[in-house]
Amino acid sequence: MVLEIPGATHLHSGKVRDLYEYGDHLLMVASDRISAYDFSLEPGIPDKGEILTRMSLWWFEQLADIVPNHVISTDVPEQVAGRALIVERLDMFPVECVVRGYLTGSGLADYAASGHVCGVPLPRGLVDGSRLPEPIFTPATKAEIGDHDQNITFDHVVDTIGAEDAAALRDLSIQVYRRAEEIARERGILLADTKFEFGRRPDGTIVLADEVLTPDSSRFWPADAWEPGRSQPSFDKQFVRDWLTSPESGWDRDIESAPPRLPDAIVEKTRERYLEAYERLTGRSW
Numbered sequence: 001m002v003l004e005i006p007g008a009t010h011l012h013s014g015k016v017r018d019l020y021e022y023g024d025h026l027l028m029v030a031s032d033r034i035s036a037y038d039f040s041l042e043p044g045i046p047d048k049g050e051i052l053t054r055m056s057l058w059w060f061e062q063l064a065d066i067v068p069n070h071v072i073s074t075d076v077p078e079q080v081a082g083r084a085l086i087v088e089r090l091d092m093f094p095v096e097c098v099v100r101g102y103l104t105g106s107g108l109a110d111y112a113a114s115g116h117v118c119g120v121p122l123p124r125g126l127v128d129g130s131r132l133p134e135p136i137f138t139p140a141t142k143a144e145i146g147d148h149d150q151n152i153t154f155d156h157v158v159d160t161i162g163a164e165d166a167a168a169l170r171d172l173s174i175q176v177y178r179r180a181e182e183i184a185r186e187r188g189i190l191l192a193d194t195k196f197e198f199g200r201r202p203d204g205t206i207v208l209a210d211e212v213l214t215p216d217s218s219r220f221w222p223a224d225a226w227e228p229g230r231s232q233p234s235f236d237k238q239f240v241r242d243w244l245t246s247p248e249s250g251w252d253r254d255i256e257s258a259p260p261r262l263p264d265a266i267v268e269k270t271r272e273r274y275l276e277a278y279e280r281l282t283g284r285s286w
């Protein structure tokens with residue numbers, strides 16, 4: 001559902017976010033929508049958009065000494081107060097800058113098939129959830145709506161945007177991941193992997209854009225439940241996943257039908273997990 005916002009013209013809609021033209025800038029709006037198993041679920045999680053917007057803002061502040069960001073203002077239209085940002089319009093690089101500190105998901109699948117992820121060789125014997133010896137840059141191309149991003153090699157990034165910018169995005173992405181992973185780990189949250197988007201200013205400066213280091217752009221795992229060799233519980237989405245895959249939901253994931261509406265109890269427990277992640281990471285009370 002695209003909101004009519006005075007002064008804003010709708011540009012893009014993602015599963016859980018919407019982007020609008022807003023004068024010379026852009027308005028990035030986070031919804032309360034939650035997605036799992038590639039479906040947008042109902043109902044939304046109350047305050048999720050605001051919690052993740054505040055989390056992203058906090059991360060931009062923590063990272064400002066190593067990378068400039070696109071945030072201009074939080075003085076947004078009343079309708080989206082607290083869950084939108086006015087951001088600088090950038091020339092976006094067409095690369096999803098994914099950094100992995102742990103092996104799971106499509107990275108694990110590529111590793112199982114080839115011993116590599118995005119052309120990066122990894123040691124033998126790694127399992128689901130293994131911590132990697134060093135964080136790796138595993139870029140992807142933005143998929144069409146509804147499709148999964150496609151993992152690509154660093155050389156493919158060089159061919160797309162040139163060697164200098166490719167190296168700059170790789171180095172920046174890994175530097176930002178390392179800083180964030182350490183901050184999160186100190187607070188009991190494992191940042192298994194994350195996806196950054198960068199853009200360029202007219203003067204050539206590379207700027208960190210999009211949302212950053214939220215449970216929507218990253219895998220957040222509770223550190224005290226980490227056990228390589230099996231799927232790790234998601235910090236924020238595990239209640240939803242467990243209910244959807246339980247007999248109680250009556251949902252059959254295999255027939256690719258839309259999942260049923262989430263029960264109030266699951267919605268509330270999930271809201272509490274987003275609040276817990278925000279308060280633990282930022283040290284700020286909601």
Ligand SMILES: C[C@H](c1ccccc1)n1cc(-c2ncnc(N)c2C#N)cn1
Nearest residue numbers: 012014017018019070088089090209210
């Ligand atoms: C993928 C992402 C998106 C966000 C929200 C909803 C749907 C898509 N997106 C971000 C831009 C973008 N373009 C120019 N300047 C910027 N500062 C940004 C940002 N952030 C274009 N697309």
